[in-house]
Amino acid sequence: MKDVAEAAGVALKTVSRVVNDEPGVTPATAERVSAAIERLGYRPNESARVLRRGSTSSIGLVIEDVADPFYSVFGRAVEEVALRHGSLVLSGSSGEDPLRERELILTFCSRRVDGLIIVPSGTDHDYLRPELDAGIAAVFADRPGGPGTAPYGTAYGTTPGPGSAPGHDPGSGPGHDVPGVSGGAVSCDTVLCDNAGGAYAGVSHLIRHGHRRVAFVGDRASIFTSGERLRGYRRALEEAGLPFEESLVSTGPAEEAGAALTRMLSGGDPPTAVFTGNSRITVAVLRAGHRQALVGFDDFELADLLVPGVTVVAQDPAGLGRTSAELLFRRLSGDRGAPERIELPTRLIPRGSGELPP
């Protein structure tokens, strides 16, 4: 910068003005400075700028896996919004590891990101408090953050989010104690998908097509979304007057999903339909050769090309990313209102597999 100033015969501040498009520079002077910049290949040092100005114009994005189709679409939407706001995106994969998540977040904070969008894998985000106090905004996406995060002065309290399916019961079922599902004090902005409502719709769809024994094959019960979807499943059974049977429910990692379903099917009185808790599990079940009636949570590419097409409850990952990012930037531009909890709707897409008769 000094070199440029010298070459153009002006003071530092004038170069600064030109670089930042500040008013109060004669076109002629500006031209001279621009020429010097061009000739010397000068690029402003963003670190110095940040140091001086205090804001980095960048946000941190922590997701489970950058390579997961769901989260990569989510990330792209965040990037889009960030671009519109002149912000860059620092991103990292937590790999479902709370420690790694924490490390990543603190690293981002060291880099003084203006805000964070977090798909939390941990359930305790107490360590965020100093950062939030220091003015970093944070939005939890896809899953609520753990207890102990309370920015913006206003405490949120224990709000058992009602979900949008009719008549949700707020308590989580016995034998499926999902931490953070109900009664968790979530007080950062949170953008979720209507997991319970979506599962409710999917399972009801199967029931409407004549099934009375519907299996639930979901992910580990410790994951928030899994618990919510299980809730929706129970609610649908209940409303149809069908009994909830432990033997028709499996929760565990996707790798075990195929085997779990096989076990159910080979037992006495097997299910005639399956509801799967996410796309990884849907694919695992299909790969294991199961071809009975099926509705899966999460849309996935080529679901329409399989035979029969796979009926799914589609989330909107791009919408989730967009909403989260827009909320974050609203906070960054000064909105100090009470933390919000937004729940995005799901959409049932019938493609054949969910309309098979028992």
Next chain:
Amino acid sequence: MKDVAEAAGVALKTVSRVVNDEPGVTPATAERVSAAIERLGYRPNESARVLRRGSTSSIGLVIEDVADPFYSVFGRAVEEVALRHGSLVLSGSSGEDPLRERELILTFCSRRVDGLIIVPSGTDHDYLRPELDAGIAAVFADRPGGPGTAPYGTAYGTTPGPGSAPGHDPGSGPGHDVPGVSGGAVSCDTVLCDNAGGAYAGVSHLIRHGHRRVAFVGDRASIFTSGERLRGYRRALEEAGLPFEESLVSTGPAEEAGAALTRMLSGGDPPTAVFTGNSRITVAVLRAGHRQALVGFDDFELADLLVPGVTVVAQDPAGLGRTSAELLFRRLSGDRGAPERIELPTRLIPRGSGELPP
């Protein structure tokens, strides 16, 4: 930091020493400092650090679309390597727009990334020269960079990369003038996939299964990889003594692929097999209802679950990312050798569609 120093009753430098694990601090003093850090929630300001030290411990990643499965896996691999090297990843999507690409790269450079990994969509990267001169390392991945980028002193010259399939002809065919394919001066490190060799293998596979009229449905000829794959196709035909027919070749965006193939099939003497130039096109062709013999470039999820399974020439996006990142970090740690051009092999995965008889 000043507060911490005061609270612990030491000088700034001592805090700095503790934060950076530098030797020469009594355990007792260190303990006092750590306690103050914890109590005050102090986080070092990375911008100031960068400003002082000069290195940002971050790299920039420019890809076409963060949400594309191929590139998101690629990006994840880059992230993995960066993590091992204590580096963060700034990433952005160019959306195949050279202007956006350039803007993104310059933004990253302003942020003083230590290095860049670029999947170039533009063909001219002259604007990178000042950055490269300033010591930023760059690796082109998936496609070579345009002319006019010559770091590390050693010029690379015009090297018509031979590819690994036997007997490639170096000239690109008449009527398919692909810029940068042959004779392009590429002098940054470059990591590519063996596009020509892979296409050669895929088309030869179809020919071996009795097909004598194989269509090529590829992406726009202006894209480097498309051109290379077309080269491999020609080579395979040539070697089998089959004529190259313009009417069996289509190059254009994926949205038009289905219609293009339909046209070919409804003409006189239609093809009995198709080779598709990338997974987007493969899917487009399948979605258009085509079910003849097919080999596609690029593997994709669920290719094995379709009926018949889709035979593909698989690339290794994670390997591409890993190799690129490792090369970059080798440069960052001081390797000034001549620019490298690495070509990763492909793998043919037979699944049924490529083994159908004419």
Next chain:
DNA sequence: TTGAAAGCGCTAACAA
């Protein structure tokens, strides 16, 4: 083992 002072490149505040 510890500390004081200088300065990284830039912009905010104030002068001319």
Next chain:
DNA sequence: TTGTTAGCGCTTTCAA
């Protein structure tokens, strides 16, 4: 319209 000065938070250098 243009310039001068101070200082952002840290590390480097040199001294105690």
